[in-house]
Amino acid sequence: MLSFGAGNQQYITKQFEELGLLTTMQVYPKTKSDKTDSVKAAVLDKSAIEKLSLIPGVNLAYSYEAISVTAKLGDSTISAKAQTLPEAVLRTKLFSRILAGKPFSSDTTRQVLVNEELVKSWGFKGPDSLVGRSIVISVRVTSFDSGLAHIVKDKGETVRDRLKRISFDSLWYRDYRSRVITNELSSAAQRFINGFLNCREEISDTLTICGVIEKRESHQLKTGSIIIPQATAARFTNGFSGDPTELLAAINSGTIFSNKADAANKSYPMVTLDLDPRALHKTVRDSVEALGFRAFSFAEQFDEIRKFFVYFDLALGLIGLIALITASLGIVNTMVMSILERKREIGVLKSLGADEREIRFLFLAESGMIGLLGSLFGITFGWLITRVASAIAKMVMVKQDIPATELFAIPIWLILIALAIGVGVSLLAGFYPASRAAHIDPIEALRNE
Numbered sequence: 001m002l003s004f005g006a007g008n009q010q011y012i013t014k015q016f017e018e019l020g021l022l023t024t025m026q027v028y029p030k031t032k033s034d035k036t037d038s039v040k041a042a043v044l045d046k047s048a049i050e051k052l053s054l055i056p057g058v059n060l061a062y063s064y065e066a067i068s069v070t071a072k073l074g075d076s077t078i079s080a081k082a083q084t085l086p087e088a089v090l091r092t093k094l095f096s097r098i099l100a101g102k103p104f105s106s107d108t109t110r111q112v113l114v115n116e117e118l119v120k121s122w123g124f125k126g127p128d129s130l131v132g133r134s135i136v137i138s139v140r141v142t143s144f145d146s147g148l149a150h151i152v153k154d155k156g157e158t159v160r161d162r163l164k165r166i167s168f169d170s171l172w173y174r175d176y177r178s179r180v181i182t183n184e185l186s187s188a189a190q191r192f193i194n195g196f197l198n199c200r201e202e203i204s205d206t207l208t209i210c211g212v213i214e215k216r217e218s219h220q221l222k223t224g225s226i227i228i229p230q231a232t233a234a235r236f237t238n239g240f241s242g243d244p245t246e247l248l249a250a251i252n253s254g255t256i257f258s259n260k261a262d263a264a265n266k267s268y269p270m271v272t273l274d275l276d277p278r279a280l281h282k283t284v285r286d287s288v289e290a291l292g293f294r295a296f297s298f299a300e301q302f303d304e305i306r307k308f309f310v311y312f313d314l315a316l317g318l319i320g321l322i323a324l325i326t327a328s329l330g331i332v333n334t335m336v337m338s339i340l341e342r343k344r345e346i347g348v349l350k351s352l353g354a355d356e357r358e359i360r361f362l363f364l365a366e367s368g369m370i371g372l373l374g375s376l377f378g379i380t381f382g383w384l385i386t387r388v389a390s391a392i393a394k395m396v397m398v399k400q401d402i403p404a405t406e407l408f409a410i411p412i413w414l415i416l417i418a419l420a421i422g423v424g425v426s427l428l429a430g431f432y433p434a435s436r437a438a439h440i441d442p443i444e445a446l447r448n449e
Contacts, residue, residue, distance in 0.1 A: 001316040002418075003386050007409035009309045013302075020093025021298035025273040025284060027052060027061075028294045042292030045267050052271060055287045057279025062089050064270040066224050067236055072136040076122050082112075082137065083224030084233035092274045095227075100127035101211030104229050111210040112137070113227040119212060127212035137226070138204040139236045162187075203236055324421070327374070328429035335367055335433030343440060350442035363434035364427060371426020375419045383410055 016022050029044045042048065044063075053061040062085060069082045089095055090103040090113075104111040112135065119127055162184070170176040213227065228236070275284060281297045288295040339346070346359060386408035394404040 001320055002313060002414055003382060003408045003410050005309060005313045005316055006411055006414055007386075007407045009306070010409045010411070011405055011407070012305060016298065016302050018093075018097075020096075020274075022302060023275045023277050023279075024094060024298050025275060025281065025288070026296040026298075027271040027273060027288055028269070028296070029267075030292060030294055043267050044269075044271055044293060048291065048293070049268075049271055051291055052273060052288065052293075055273075055284055057276050057284050058273050059276055060088055060092065060274040062086055062272055062274075063268040064272060065233075065268060067139055067233070069226065069236070070138040071118070071226060072138070073122055073130075073133060078118070078121055080118065080225040082139075082226040082228050082233070082236070084228050084230050084236075086230045089274075094272075094274070095213065097214035099212045099214055101131035101209070103213075104210050107229045107231040109210075109229055110205075110207050110232060111229070112207045113211050113213050114209055115213050115215040115225050115227075117215050118225055130209050130212055133209050134206055135209055135226075136204060136206050137228070137236070138202055140202050205232075205235070207232070324425050328425050331367060331370060331426055331429035332433060334370075335363065335430050336436070338366075339363070339433055339437045339440075346437055346440050347442040347444075350440070356438035359440075360434045360438040363437050364430050367426050367430025367434065368423050370430075371423040372419070374426070375422025378422065379410070379415055379418055386410065 027044065029042065049061050049063060052058060065084045066081050067084070069080055071078055071080050071082075085095070087104060087107050095103075098113075099116055101113075103113060114130060114135075116127060119130060122130070124130055166180055167176070171180070207228070215225075273284070273288075275281070281299045285295040285297055285300075349359065349362075390406060390408050393407050397404050
């Protein structure tokens, strides 16, 4: 049971270390519940990223910007999420697992990285098959200009045509004037939404796949299927892609009517901080919150997970304690019966000069040997059971298309603890029988001989 808890803890620790999550922190704009009337909401824009990068302990600060794209490779076309990243980010542990090829060398290069998920989607056998191939990236963007244009003219009808339908002489009447205003405002809103959502401009570009990266995704951490250099992706982000999170971020930051091409006015839903391994996460988080943002630390989450595993192991240990108590009662019974059967031997030893301390030590040593041999047998038998259970679990995972994961582990510290507890419980269980043997009267023990 403890092996199961140790295996899961070891797996989670390995995942955090491989992903570089212990040196990663996410920064978000404050929500409405976090804001106060006296403090203006901080905008997570380019200026904010520069301030975040100056916090002591922060190696790199970069934005999370994902766009919905259409990727065409040969005759195959799929819809995917593309993420724009600066070249420096690819040197962090989070994006360092390149399965094939190499990362792009600059922010302006016309190359992209794709994750291993696209290898399967396009039907290729391995990551190496994609390296060097050309891929056409297309994105349909929209802006408020298209919505405003449809207010002026929609389906061939212009503002002048709509004005001709209004009887200006009747505008003196309140009911007619109210009805005209209501109808025109409703119609204008409908035309704006139609132009904003449906009249998008398609932007395409042909790029080269330079490498295949390992897919990594969790509840808080998201990476796109395609990674595009930040400067190269600028033309794809010149407008709204239709992603609701992008639109809401622009509304909350007050930049919804700003020029999208102006990077200084662009706001982001999330910024990722790559931290120095020696940095104190609490200090960095306090600095982030002082700037008016929310922070999520994977290291602090990992500490909470470790606390959970402590309680989890204690619960499993309490269940195992029942077996230990039962085993200790068996040792007591065995040792008492042994004393009754070997009463004559104890009498002979005492008559030859053995004192109570030596008799007690003899039986305690025998009890400890029973515990040692039992612990070694139990560890070996437990290891065999975990191997069988692990093999069955992996078979089930493979059938369910889940990556095979090792759920059990028997580290050295667990073996040493098992041996110490096994021998310790045996010694405690043998203390009463040993004391009883030490107090046997040799004359009474040899009387019947």
